[in-house]
Amino acid sequence: xxxxxxxxxxxxxxxxxxxxxxxxxxxxxxxxxxxxxxxxxxxxxxxxxxxxxxxxxxxxxxxxxxxxxxxxxxxxxxxxxxxxxxxxxxxxxxxxxxxxxxxxxxxxxxx
Amino acid sequence: xxxxxxxxxxxxxxxxxxxxxxxxxxxxxxxxxxxxxxxxxxxxxxxxxxxxxxxxxxxxxxxxxxxxxxxxxxxxxxxxxxxxxxxxxxxxxxxxxxxxxxxxxxxxxxxxxxxxxxxxxxxxxxxxxxxxxxxxxxxxxxxxxxxxxxxxxxxxxxxxxxxxxxxxxxx
Numbered sequence: 001x002x003x004x005x006x007x008x009x010x011x012x013x014x015x016x017x018x019x020x021x022x023x024x025x026x027x028x029x030x031x032x033x034x035x036x037x038x039x040x041x042x043x044x045x046x047x048x049x050x051x052x053x054x055x056x057x058x059x060x061x062x063x064x065x066x067x068x069x070x071x072x073x074x075x076x077x078x079x080x081x082x083x084x085x086x087x088x089x090x091x092x093x094x095x096x097x098x099x100x101x102x103x104x105x106x107x108x109x110x111x
Numbered sequence: 112x113x114x115x116x117x118x119x120x121x122x123x124x125x126x127x128x129x130x131x132x133x134x135x136x137x138x139x140x141x142x143x144x145x146x147x148x149x150x151x152x153x154x155x156x157x158x159x160x161x162x163x164x165x166x167x168x169x170x171x172x173x174x175x176x177x178x179x180x181x182x183x184x185x186x187x188x189x190x191x192x193x194x195x196x197x198x199x200x201x202x203x204x205x206x207x208x209x210x211x212x213x214x215x216x217x218x219x220x221x222x223x224x225x226x227x228x229x230x231x232x233x234x235x236x237x238x239x240x241x242x243x244x245x246x247x248x249x250x251x252x253x254x255x256x257x258x259x260x261x262x263x264x265x266x267x268x269x270x271x272x273x274x275x276x277x278x279x280x281x282x
Contacts, residue, residue, distance in 0.1 A: 077192065086133065093147055094145075097137055097144065
């Protein structure tokens with residue numbers, strides 16, 4: 001999962017992943033759309049490939065890249081949990097603070 | 112947007128390249144909020160994360176140079192997650208500075224967490240600022256979607272994720 005994060009944390013790589021959502025694309029097409037040089041795009045594709053996010057096949061001497069959804073699906077499950085984590089924690093803390101204050105005012109009245 | 116609306120008290124900002132700050136207003140005096148963040152028997156009651164998780168270990172040695180350690184456990188399958196660190200600065204009930212490191216590498220390296228407690232009209236604003244080792248680490252954590260819409264790229268990522276077919280995805 002850390003590899004997935006690292007790979008997606010770079011804006012050009014996230015852009016590549018977004019381009020591949022529409023379907024597999026040859027490297028030349030991505031070079032054109034990203035307005036980067038071919039070696040840079042190839043370097044980004046290598047990182048994405050190492051993270052298991054894309055895979056390449058050769059078609060008439062062109063390298064065609066396609067998205068591999070598995071790591072993203074794992075990330076999705078984890079992200080949703082993480083996003084909710086603090087919301088849920090803080091709602092519990094609200095309730096705890098209410099309890100603590102109620103107990104305090106009770107014990108003050110007893111005195 | 113009405114800034115005084117009770118429901119919009121949870122904000123996430125990026126004060127610098129390497130930081131994420133989370134602020135939340137609580138309807139309680141700050142000494143109680145401070146207690147709730149520093150007394151193990153209280154921390155265990157709220158710092159839990161998703162449903163089904165508990166906090167079997169919560170050790171806090173609240174002094175400069177003292178350590179803390181949290182262990183969370185998912186009851187359904189026993190999966191554990193843990194974090195811990197060392198207190199660098201403590202000013203009761205104003206401010207705590209502590210290091211934080213997750214034993215599982217959600218993000219690489221150690222971060223520095225500064226928590227401040229500001230009371231106004233018997234409400235307390237808790238601000239937790241996390242300083243990461245590098246901008247890359249910070250950005251990675253931001254992209255993990257601490258709050259929907261904080262990072263523009265997260266919206267793009269979320270859209271991307273939503274568009275994928277998910278046949279019963281599991282971790």
